[in-house]
Amino acid sequence: MMEALNAGLALLLLALAVWTIVARDAFAAVAGFIAYGLLLTLAWVQLSGVDVALTEAAIGGGLTGALLIGAVGRLRDTEATARVERPKALTRALAALVAGAVTVALALCVLTLPDPAPTLAPDVAANIAATGVGNPITAVLLAFRAMDTLLEAIVLVFALIGVWSLAPDRAWGGRPGVRHVADPNGILAYIARVLPPIGIIVGMYIFWAGADHPGGKFQGATILAAMWLLVMMAGLTDAPPISRAWLRIGLVAGPLVFIAIGLAGAVTAGAFLAYPDGYAKPLIIVIELALMPTLALILALLLVGAPQRTIQR
């Protein structure tokens, strides 16, 4: 019974992946991609990777999907011309060849993995008590491989700088994106008033539960970002000008706290990002608490986009 379900899931995933590539209409391809992300979430649940499933649903399907829908909207004017141009047969054959070769190479890599696969899971399980957290994923992300998480947060800051750098000179320092106008008594404004209190509680809960159960700052921050975006889209508030000092401090505060604790670890515990004995859990909570607002700001502003409104000086 379960095998049939899993096989069906795998087939659906493959079919949606093919559809996403083959669809000529950009919006249809994005719709396929979002559905693909949701199915992938189910696949991760089936593989007992609930943490990965949560991240896939929040970032892979939700946030990336919303980014792609925005991109489709911007490309709509050029899509008709782009569709008329068909690359030459040679180009298409070469593209198919290269893509096929990458697929075959990946498949070979997966098939030749030793069985059982090499794993550090027993080491994590043996040492998790030292970190004070109960969820092994959180222990890996913030204790054993904290460096990866730190670099991830910094990469996101860079991504936002990259988006902002697309701003024309006349708009630099101003409010990003467009001013949303919606009926103040309409249904969108209604949901933008009702949902955020619930969303903020759910986001904080997912963040807090991350210590011992699946969840964490990334998934929680995505929900907080979504709530802020909802309020902005309903026209109840506007995005802050990107020159605001509080905004810029907020964007670097998380990584800075992380680095400061890492450097303190170099003095007190003998290695960068090492935690002194007995202080691992409180320090991990401090890092996560500092990272979450930064991540929520970055994820929301990534979706809002570059400043494009001329500022009146």
Next chain:
Amino acid sequence: MSVALNVLTVVAVVAGAFFFLAGTVGLLRFPDTLTRLHALTKADNLGLGLVVLGLLPHVGSVLAGIKLVAIWLLVLLSGAVASQLIARATRQRDPDA
């Protein structure tokens, strides 16, 4: 008692699955956006509600039951809002629809 609860679970979940199936068929077969929305809301509201109702006797704690009901209520809210927005967008593009 447990037999009655199991019967309730089977009946409710099967009925929920039926509404999801009917909603999907409607989504595929109905001619225009508004009727398709109508079909979809049956799957969301009734289908998910019946599935949640069927699962309630089998959750381990009261808290887990409240979470399930909360999920259903949130889906109800977001489904109603999303279909309103889609319907309004359709209407603005094509006032005769």
